Amino acid sequence: MSISDQALIDRVIKDDNHLAFAELVKRYQSQLRYSLRQLTGWNEALADDLAQETFIKAYRAIASFEGSAKFSSWLYRIAYNQMVSHFRVARNRELSLDSVGNDTALSDLNFESAFDLSDSDTQVSAEHYQQFHQDLAKAMAGLPQNQRMALHMHLHRECTQQEISDIMNIPLGTVKTLITRGKISLRERLADWQTGETP
Amino acid sequence: MSTRNNIDPLDTIFARARSTEPYVVAGEFSASVIKALPKGRRLMDWQDAAITLAFTVAGCILAYWFFPVERLSHLVPNQFVITPMMLLGMTGCVGAVCGGAYWAAETSKL
Structure with missing residues (x-):
């Protein structure tokens, strides 16, 4: 039986137990790093840097974790703030992520596997799926970062709108707007592919 | 196609x-996170507050004994007049400090 997140958090707070924190890192590193890759246009180095900073900040502030929300939501909140802060600095240096999305032609993206529901997983190679996840990240990169975050948390992580509101620290109405506009924007980006105009 | x-x-x-x-395989990632964690025991909130309070009290006692409070209190003016130029200068200073703080916040990686 595995120890609960709260028990591990208590050990970190009480005993400064690095092993307990290492277990928390082990539990959440994959989904956090994957999410950050999706949110950074599949920039693995940047995503891992942001994830590392997120865990370090989480460790420093873990005493302030109240336990009313899920630990993962709390982590995502820190990660989102890290990402916003990073891109604010990058914007000042004119290194916008938007260039990632704009540089990628939509015709180069491949979402075939998403619609080939008859395909069994064994028939499609791991490399094929890897490419699919990268293409999805590149398609998302064309959206503003708040839309990207709201859409990813809603459609991929299946968070409720209230959870997203708490994570992004924005009103519930704004979350609804971001999701609606994000879906429209993403559909428009994929419209050429959907209508079969691109090969 | 109809389902699509x-x-x-x-x-x-x-x-x-x-x-x-x-x-995403943890690999070196977990190790690098643990290696980057701050060393040393973190204080509980009440311990932090108690130490701050103790040093504040000690500082006040030292200040009371060594600082010539009464002599300096006579130097404080009983009244002063704020001129338009002084007000303008103060506004300028506050504006400069706020501008500097905003710039620092925008460029800081924190």
Whole structure:
């Protein structure tokens, strides 16, 4: 039986137990790093840097974790703030992520596997799926970062709108707007592919 | 093809993304996070507050004994006049400090 997140958090707070924190890192590193890759246009180095900073900040502030929300939501909140802060600095240096999305032609993206529901997983190679996840990240990169975050948390992580509101620290109405506009924007980006105009 | 028209393509794409999400191997990542954690025991909130309070009290006692409070209190003016130029200068200083703080916040990586 595995120890609960709260028990591990208590050990970190009480005993400064690095092993307990290492277990928390082990539990959440994959989904956090994957999410950050999706949110950074599949920039693995940047995503891992942001994830590392997120865990370090989480460790420093873990005493302030109240336990009313899920630990993962709390982590995502820190990660989102890290990402916003990073891109604010990058914007000042004119290194916008938007260039990632704009540089990628939509015709180069491949979402075939998403619609080939008859395909069994064994028939499609791991490399094929890897490419699919990268293409999805590149398609998302064309959206503003708040839309990207709201859409990813809603459609991929299946968070409720209230959870997203708490994570992004924005009103519930704004979350609804971001999701609606994000879906429209993403559909428009994929419209050429959907209508079969691109090969 | 008929099913394709009825299903939101985004739902289909994200459903496939969820079901095929790769496990990102921890590798060196976890080790590098643990290595970067601050060393040393972290103080509890009450311990932090108690130490701050103790040093504040000690500082006040030292200040009371060594600082010529009474002599300096006579130097404080009983009244002063704020001129328009002084007000303008103060506004300028506050504006400069706020501008500097905003610039620091925008350029800081924190």
